[in-house]
Amino acid sequence: MIGLNEIMGMMMDTKPDVSLGELARTRNLPAVQFGGRYRLIDFPLSNMVLSGIKHVGVVIYSKYSTLLEHLGAGMPWGLDRKTDGLKLLPTASPGLYNSEMGFDLKDLSVNADMLKKARQQYILLSGSGLLYRFDYRRMLESHLGRGADFTVLYKQEDYEDEYLADPDRTQYLSYLSVGPDGRISSVVARPRSGRNNLFLEAVLVSKDLLIECMNLAMASGGSKDLMDIIGDNIRSLRVFGYKFEGYVAKLNSIVNYFDCNMDLKSESVRDALFYEDGPVFTRSIDRPPTKYYATAEVKDSLVSTGCFIHGRVEGSVLSRNVYVGKDSFVKNCILLRRCRIEGNVHIENAILDSEVVISSGITLKIDSSGGRPIVVGKESRL
Amino acid sequence: MLLAGGQGSRLGALTRDLAKPAVPFGGKYRIIDFSLSNCTASNIDTVGVLTQYKPLMLHEHVGIGTAWDLAVEGGGVSILPPFTREHGGSWYKGTANAIYQNTDFIDHYSPDYVLVISGDHIYEMDYSLMLAFHKEKSADATIAVMEVPWEEASRFGIMKALADGRITEFYEKPKEPVSNLASMGIYIFNWGFLKERLEADEQDESSSHDFGKDVIPSMLKAGKRLFAYKFEGYWKDVGTIDSYFAAHMDLLGESPVFDICGQEKRLLSRSAVMPPHYISPGALIKNSLVTDGCVIEGTVEDSVLFAGVRVCRGAVVRNSILLPRTKVLERARIGRSIIGEGAVIGSGCRIGACDDTVGASGPITVVANSETLCAGACVEPGTIVKAPDLEEEGR
Numbered sequence: 017m018i019g020l021n022e023i024m025g026m027m028m029d030t031k032p033d034v035s036l037g038e039l040a041r042t043r044n045l046p047a048v049q050f051g052g053r054y055r056l057i058d059f060p061l062s063n064m065v066l067s068g069i070k071h072v073g074v075v076i077y078s079k080y081s082t083l084l085e086h087l088g089a090g091m092p093w094g095l096d097r098k099t100d101g102l103k104l105l106p107t108a109s110p111g112l113y114n115s116e117m118g119f120d121l122k123d124l125s126v127n128a129d130m131l132k133k134a135r136q137q138y139i140l141l142s143g144s145g146l147l148y149r150f151d152y153r154r155m156l157e158s159h160l161g162r163g164a165d166f167t168v169l170y171k172q173e174d175y176e177d178e179y180l181a182d183p184d185r186t187q188y189l190s191y192l193s194v195g196p197d198g199r200i201s202s203v204v205a206r207p208r209s210g211r212n213n214l215f216l217e218a219v220l221v222s223k224d225l226l227i228e229c230m231n232l233a234m235a236s237g238g239s240k241d242l243m244d245i246i247g248d249n250i251r252s253l254r255v256f257g258y259k260f261e262g263y264v265a266k267l268n269s270i271v272n273y274f275d276c277n278m279d280l281k282s283e284s285v286r287d288a289l290f291y292e293d294g295p296v297f298t299r300s301i302d303r304p305p306t307k308y309y310a311t312a313e314v315k316d317s318l319v320s321t322g323c324f325i326h327g328r329v330e331g332s333v334l335s336r337n338v339y340v341g342k343d344s345f346v347k348n349c350i351l352l353r354r355c356r357i358e359g360n361v362h363i364e365n366a367i368l369d370s371e372v373v374i375s376s377g378i379t380l381k382i383d384s385s386g387g388r389p390i391v392v393g394k395e396s397r398l
Numbered sequence: 399m400l401l402a403g404g405q406g407s408r409l410g411a412l413t414r415d416l417a418k419p420a421v422p423f424g425g426k427y428r429i430i431d432f433s434l435s436n437c438t439a440s441n442i443d444t445v446g447v448l449t450q451y452k453p454l455m456l457h458e459h460v461g462i463g464t465a466w467d468l469a470v471e472g473g474g475v476s477i478l479p480p481f482t483r484e485h486g487g488s489w490y491k492g493t494a495n496a497i498y499q500n501t502d503f504i505d506h507y508s509p510d511y512v513l514v515i516s517g518d519h520i521y522e523m524d525y526s527l528m529l530a531f532h533k534e535k536s537a538d539a540t541i542a543v544m545e546v547p548w549e550e551a552s553r554f555g556i557m558k559a560l561a562d563g564r565i566t567e568f569y570e571k572p573k574e575p576v577s578n579l580a581s582m583g584i585y586i587f588n589w590g591f592l593k594e595r596l597e598a599d600e601q602d603e604s605s606s607h608d609f610g611k612d613v614i615p616s617m618l619k620a621g622k623r624l625f626a627y628k629f630e631g632y633w634k635d636v637g638t639i640d641s642y643f644a645a646h647m648d649l650l651g652e653s654p655v656f657d658i659c660g661q662e663k664r665l666l667s668r669s670a671v672m673p674p675h676y677i678s679p680g681a682l683i684k685n686s687l688v689t690d691g692c693v694i695e696g697t698v699e700d701s702v703l704f705a706g707v708r709v710c711r712g713a714v715v716r717n718s719i720l721l722p723r724t725k726v727l728e729r730a731r732i733g734r735s736i737i738g739e740g741a742v743i744g745s746g747c748r749i750g751a752c753d754d755t756v757g758a759s760g761p762i763t764v765v766a767n768s769e770t771l772c773a774g775a776c777v778e779p780g781t782i783v784k785a786p787d788l789e790e791e792g793r
Contacts, residue, residue, distance in 0.1 A: 053674055314683055315680075
């Protein structure tokens with residue numbers, strides 16, 4: 017039986033902010049909103065605490081004010097603790113951060129003391145760009161059973177050529193070559209037509225080995241990230257994969273961001289993300305219930321609390337405190353916090369970032385066949 | 399000092415497992431949230447919550463007061479159930495006795511003033527304005543009052559006051575009211591003065607140890623300076639099924655009688671951890687409040703839906719209140735009803751006034767918490783469905 021407090025969680029970015037373009041202009045990736053009321057980091061953090069992890073380090077990159085406000089002392093996740101709990105960690109390169117490194121070991125090196133002092137023997141590193149629900153203890157069980165040095169989480173995905181032809185679908189994702197015994201033989205950036213093993217950006221490793229990797233990376237100038245070091249040493253290290261079977265939301269591009277939000281209109285996806293493996297904890301804003309007025313017409317939409325709906329909404333995802341005025345029509349849109357759609361507006365296939373105002377009478381719509389939504393930046397006024 | 403021990407027996411089926419202040423209200427709140435949020439908004443940082451009747455849910459909900467920013471050192475929220483002493487102990491015998499039994503708690507903070515409120519009322523009020531009035535009048539006690547319709551006056555503590563607010567007469571639930579100025583059950587006392595009067599009341603064997611019946615009249619008789627602080631705004635004692643229902647309907651509409659949704663409103667509560675609600679392609683929803691975790695596939699009009707409610711395909715819900723996690727299965731019809739927490743309304747059921755599309759009047763139907771109504775069941779308007787009734791009907 018595995019002890020309850022064996023793992024420390026470590027949240028680090030694995031993709032540059034540009035992967036989500038405008039949505040990550042004023043905030044860093046973990047703080048990007050998803051599914052109406054959540055931010056990306058809520059999913060891995062909730063997985064961690066529901067896996068019995070009580071010690072979580074979060075590396076805070078640039079544009080951090082939203083993330084810091086969201087995390088606070090970690091109360092919504094039960095991480096405001098005297099022992100262990102949530103640790104907000106500085107990055108090694110504030111201001112210059114936008115590298116493409118996955119699990120940059122320089123960021124661990126500036127926090128080496130904290131890492132060395134951690135009581136937990138194993139470290140679970142996770143990004144926040146791929147969302148799924150998982151109990152990391154299953155990874156530890158497999159890790160111990162196989163005598164692994166590293167255990168990495170992956171999912172089998174089948175891609176058609178057409179899907180691969182759009183680089184936005186697979187940008188900034190990594191893929192693994194997995195042998196029949198589950199052993200990983202290489203880490204590759206490019207997927208191919210047919211079956212692929214998508215790396216889910218979760219790595220389990222003993223604290224001691226992680227520190228060794230960190231020292232190695234620093235000795236060689238710090239230009240290698242954890243995945244490079246694993247790749248360089250794939251023959252001498254015992255690296256095993258743990259196959260995840262379930263829904264994964266891939267937030268590696270605007271197009272996928274749009275589609276994954278729309279996936280939430282399906283009950284099976286909502287069950288997979290929000291119910292079957294426990295709740296997703298998030299900071300509560302205490303907005304009142306959503307108010308539907310007599311003229312409201314809402315179909316096939318996910319709506320958060322605190323909205324005011326006078327008009328028509330179809331096939332959309334509404335975050336908290338969104339206003340939709342009379343005689344307006346919102347179709348296939350993602351409206352983030354505090355957006356205001358005034359009266360007599362027609363808007364289709366768009367992502368409106370927080371606090372966007374669309375004035376009366378405006379029509380904003382593009383042909384949906386290209387699959388590229390319009391993104392309207394935070395606090396814009398049209 | 400927030401009195402939250404009431405059973406709320408007239409809410410019947412809704413208070414079977416919890417105290418009245420813990421009864422869900424307004425889509426995502428519990429009744430006590432209104433008083434607690436008022437405390438926070440009035441900058442009151444030390445609150446005693448007196449509990450007695452079935453307090454488990456209330457204790458869980460209030461916790462250490464985190465949701466109301468009241469988890470603070472040197473004050474914050476203290477839950478105060480009755481307790482025993484060297485020579486035994488007793489239940490809270492009345493509102494005044496409940497405060498008396500917590501004299502040590504209040505002395506511990508040694509305040510100048512004590513605000514006594516109840517966890518049973520729906521309203522928004524800044525108590526600091528009332529305190530300013532109390533100080534300005536150099537009052538011994540101040541009672542918040544409002545004008546009520548004459549025909550309802552005999553349900554309240556009724557008083558007569560001079561133009562400056564000084565109270566001259568007070569009658570608890572008079573058969574023939576002399577005025578329509580009613581007590582809202584909100585009092586501010588100078589603590590030294592109140593402590594004295596509570597000790598005296600405790601010695602009085604004929605007293606029922608209640609503020610309205612005993613303590614206030616005796617203060618008046620002793621010629622103390624009692625003032626009426628006039629409150630103008632929405633206030634409702636949701637102590638009956640009818641008033642509970644009416645208060646929910648007051649939340650709806652273009653310009654609601656009581657607006658809890660306004661942009662600047664922020665009622666604090668402990669929120670459910672649930673995803674946003676989903677409205678399906680075939681759903682129709684109008685003039686309603688809906689909160690997290692709901693899935694709406696049918697028709698919902700003029701209703702308030704709490705967290706995690708499901709309204710299945712073909713079901714029609716009108717003028718109703720669906721408490722948390724209720725399920726309304728296919729083609730069921732519900733009108734002018736309150737459906738209790740976790741209840742399941744079977745497919746094709748007909749509950750209450752379900753053909754009445756106007757639904758502005760008529761008796762309220764109630765299905766108690768956790769009840770399951772079999773497919774096709776028919777519940778006449780005005781019925782209260784709870785377990786014993788079902789057993790009698792042999793279901």
